[in-house]
Amino acid sequence: MATDASLLAEFRDLKDRVRRLETGIPLQNSSVTEGRLRFIGGQLLIDSGGQFIVVGTASVDGSMAISGTFLLTGSGWRIVGSGSIEGPTTVIGTLRVDGDTRFTGNLSLEGDIALTGNMGIAAGGRFTAGDVTIEEDEVTVGGGSSPATIRDGALSFATGGKVEADTSVGGARLSAGTAVVNVGDVASIRKGPSSVIVSTDSVTVNAAGGGDIDMIGSVRIPGIPTIGGTGLRVNTLLVDTSGYLHRSDGS
Structure with a gap:
């Protein structure tokens, strides 16, 4: 029976196409335009040094688990929403935190700290x-x-002992038990009811309860005024009725 040459050519072409389908690698060079590639219950596996490259936007609705090195480069990346970082973490470069920050646990800082705002210590801290x-x-x-x-x-x-402000004299007060020293408009030393009070133009010594005022060593009182008509030897000391100290001029 005669063989149609055109039929043989079509048969050989069909064999070639079947061979290419049997020996080819599906999806080796594939493109989806204006469509969608969907895996239902399957797995997309990239191995043997392959790369997963997204030119555009990648959206993940669900969980993503990454084991190994995760490298994020470029500027403008953001993490929005609540979450946690678990495990040791190192930040290389400048870290800026805009917003409230709370640390629970021990915090160790190495290096200089510059504080340009206020720092408060809450109750118990x-x-x-x-x-x-x-x-x-x-x-x-x-x-x-x-x-x-x-x-x-x-x-x-x-x-x-205690050092504190003393508004009564416009100054400060040092106290230890019943001993008090005041400095301000007046200066005073007190021990119980006894005191030495120094003001601008007077000094008051008060030995309360009839106590003694002891002066040990040489005592010099310059400027004692003289008084005449006493009949006492010159430089004899006497006290007038007002309690002032005088010395006789010898007349």
Whole structure:
């Protein structure tokens, strides 16, 4: 039977096409235009040094697990929403945080710190630097023979002494028990009811309860005024009826 040459050519072409389909690699060079490639219950696997490249926008609705190195380059990237970073994390470069930040746990800072705003210590918190502790409304300085505490504008010592403002004299007051020293408009030293008070033009010594005023060593009182008509030897000391001290001129 005669063979049609055109039929043989079509048959050979069909064999070639079948061979290419059998030996070809599906999706080796593929393109989806204005469509969608969907995997239902399957898996997209890229291995043996392959790359997953997105030129455009990638949108993931669900979970994404990455094991290995995750490299994010470029500018303008953002993470929006709540989340957590678990495990050791290193930030190389400048880190800027705009908004409230809360640290729970230990915080270690190495290097200089520049503070251009306010720093507050909440109730129950404290700041410690060596022997110095700063907490709410109180500063304590340890070391030495007596720790000192600053609170409500007063400096108190563990030994019992205190330095504080004294509005009554417009100055300051140092006290330890019943001993008080005031400086301001007047200066005074008090121990119980006894006192020495120094004002602009007078000095008052008060030995309360009939106590003694002892002067040990040489005593010199220049400027004692003289008085005549006493009949006493010259330079004899006497006190007039007003309590002032005089010395006789010898007449």
